[in-house]
Amino acid sequence: MGKRTHHDVPSDAALRVKALESLLVDKGLVDPAALNILIDTYENKVGPRNGAKVVARAWSDPDYKARLLADATSAIAELGFTGRQGEDMVVVENTDQVHNMVVCTLCSCYPWPVLGLPPVWYKAAPYRARAVRDPRGVLREFGVALPEDVEIRVWDSTAELRYLVLPRRPAGSEGLGEAELADLVTRDSMIGTGLALAPGAAP
């Protein structure tokens, strides 16, 4: 066996996946090159910058916003974002009265075309368990403290229906163009566990 670092000792899962891929390749059922393309797509091409463009457009164009709230799937497709795990989209709008937050208590349903693949915390037990029971406490953990009179609505995603939060447009962003606005839109602000950044705070 020789000396190994902890990195090259295959965990059970690593070895099992390797065995599965090797078996499926031998059977002619998968092509490793096609797997690489899928990985590259979701690791490097699809992600929350897509959703940020949708939000920035909605902030800039009232007609677009109206279409987005009426039929999110079509309005998002106008910007070219379509595909699996985004077939039926609903956009929920934050206001000074209502804050929306999205969870998938049963698994990990998430709008891939606009947000990419979900972060670990979204798929893990603590968030799934508590988002529906103590959303205000969850928000505090994300550093978001909302006034007590703001209603919090939690949306439990399903395999069929995926939600995107339209965050509130931050104060002081009046003169900004769409590209600058998009820089204020974080992934978490579109899940509802964060707020859009104030101008000047963008990374």
Next chain:
Amino acid sequence: MNGAHDLGGMDGFGPIAPERNEPVFHDEWERRAFALTLAMGYYGLWNIDMSRYARERMDPAAYLRSSYYEHWLHGLETLLVEQGLITREELDAREAELAREGT
């Protein structure tokens, strides 16, 4: 069907602990498990409900102990076996072979 996956409202799972600047995948095997699941899904032999049901039938204690892509891997194996595309025996044998080679 309820079960260990039906987590809404449960207490005792601790803090959420979001990771700063989290990468899309944390290990190469997660990339492969993800891509294999998508690629095999394109054959249309199962739908998303069947995929989820395959994951939800994991042993409940194992489900809670394991990571997300371990759920996927378990689900994919179950679907492949149930659809007759592979057998557990040949997968176990391939795994043992690779372990012997030390890859």
